[in-house]
Amino acid sequence: MESERVDARQANNVNCLPRRTVTGGLAGGGALAALVAALGARPIRVAAQEATPVTITGFEELGLTVGPLFSTVVEDLPSAPVEMGLTRVTSQPGDGDLDDYFTFPGPVLFIVESGQIICRCGTAEDPCIILRTEGTNEPAPPVPADIPLGPGEGLYIPTNSPDSFINPGPDPQVELDLTLWPVGAQATPAPSPTA
Numbered sequence: 001m002e003s004e005r006v007d008a009r010q011a012n013n014v015n016c017l018p019r020r021t022v023t024g025g026l027a028g029g030g031a032l033a034a035l036v037a038a039l040g041a042r043p044i045r046v047a048a049q050e051a052t053p054v055t056i057t058g059f060e061e062l063g064l065t066v067g068p069l070f071s072t073v074v075e076d077l078p079s080a081p082v083e084m085g086l087t088r089v090t091s092q093p094g095d096g097d098l099d100d101y102f103t104f105p106g107p108v109l110f111i112v113e114s115g116q117i118i119c120r121c122g123t124a125e126d127p128c129i130i131l132r133t134e135g136t137n138e139p140a141p142p143v144p145a146d147i148p149l150g151p152g153e154g155l156y157i158p159t160n161s162p163d164s165f166i167n168p169g170p171d172p173q174v175e176l177d178l179t180l181w182p183v184g185a186q187a188t189p190a191p192s193p194t195a
C-alpha cells in the first residue's frame with residue numbers, strides 16, 4: 001500500500017513525532033474494522049502475558065504455544081466504522097518529549113517488547129492503566145507523573161487522554177501498539193494538562 005509507505009517516510013522526517021501518531025497514520029484494515037464493529041461497545045477481555053506461554057489444548061502435536069501479551073477491559077470503543085491497527089513501533093534513544101502531549105480519538109493499548117520508555121498519560125478522573133507481565137493491572141499515576149516501562153509492560157490509554165513519552169535509552173525501544181480509532185481519525189496535539 002503506497003499510502004502507508006508515504007506516511008512512514010513523512011514520519012521519519014519529524015524528530016519528536018509521538019510514536020502513536022505514527023501508529024495512527026498506519027492503522028487500518030477493513031476486515032478487522034468489521035470485526036470490531038460487530039463487537040459493538042461491549043467490553044473486551046484479553047489475557048495477560050505470562051512468564052511462560054501455555055500450550056494450546058488439543059494442538060500439542062503442532063507445537064503451538066500461546067503467550068498472551070496483556071489484559072484489560074475496553075469500554076470506550078468509538079462508534080462504527082472503526083479502524084483497528086496492530087503496529088510494531090521502534091523509537092531511538094532520545095526520541096519523544098515528555099512535555100509534548102497528544103490525545104487519541106479511540107483507545108490505544110501498547111506493550112513494550114524491548115528497551116525502556118517513560119510515559120506520562122491520563123488524568124485523576126480518567127487514568128491510564130498500567131499492564132504488567134504478571135497479569136496485574138493498576139491505574140497509572142496522572143500527568144505529570146513519570147511511568148517507566150520495560151519489556152512485558154504496557155499501557156492502556158483511554159480515548160482523549162493526554163499522552164507523552166520519551167525513550168531514555170541507552171537502547172532502541174520496540175513496542176506493539178493496538179489502536180481502535182474512527183475511520184480516518186488521527187492523533188491530535190494537546191496542551192499540557194498541568195498548565
